[in-house]
Amino acid sequence: MSLTHLTLLYGAFALLSIVANLGLQKLALLAYEGLFAVPLSVVIGTGGGLVLKFLLDKRWIFRYRHRDLSHGVRSLLLYTLMGVATTVVFWGCEFGAWALWHSEHARFAGGAFGLTLGYIVKYRLDRRFVFA
Known part of the structure; x- marks a missing residue:
């Protein structure tokens, strides 16, 4: 795979993961507005985005095959650790933007920026x- 194709594909998968992450956060906030709603929504979004990105990266970016279930679990754990x-x-970017501007739009923008940098x-x- 060429560097250009790899970069575009990785970017597309990162964008899909960002959309999944922030979308799950929004759905979690719609479902629950109680104590610790924002941190809980961030954890839910992070988990969903992580699993989606792992599956896409494993198959399409790195073309990686697991030897067995335990090897697959080990890979997911390492992937999570790197994350x-x-x-x-x-x-830091998401909660920093939220602390500075006190708005959901700023928090999501900070999250998108932080995810991009992180990827x-x-x-x-x-x-x-x-x-x-």
Whole structure:
């Protein structure tokens, strides 16, 4: 796969994951407005976006096959671990924008920015440590 094609495909998958993440956050907020609604929605969105991105990256970006179920679980755990650092960046941007501007639109914009930044770093981590 050419570098251009890889970049476009990875970008498209990152965009799909961002939409899934923020969409799940919005749905969670519509379903629950109680105590800790925003942090809970962020966790739900992050989990959904992570699983979607893992499946897309594994199949289409890295063309990776698992030997068995335990190998697949190990890969998902490593993928998740690589995502922890990038999630800190994402959440920092999202909650930082929310703290500065006190609006849902700002929070989602901060989240989208943080996710974009995180995916750039995450590709390199995944290539080296998860799908090597």
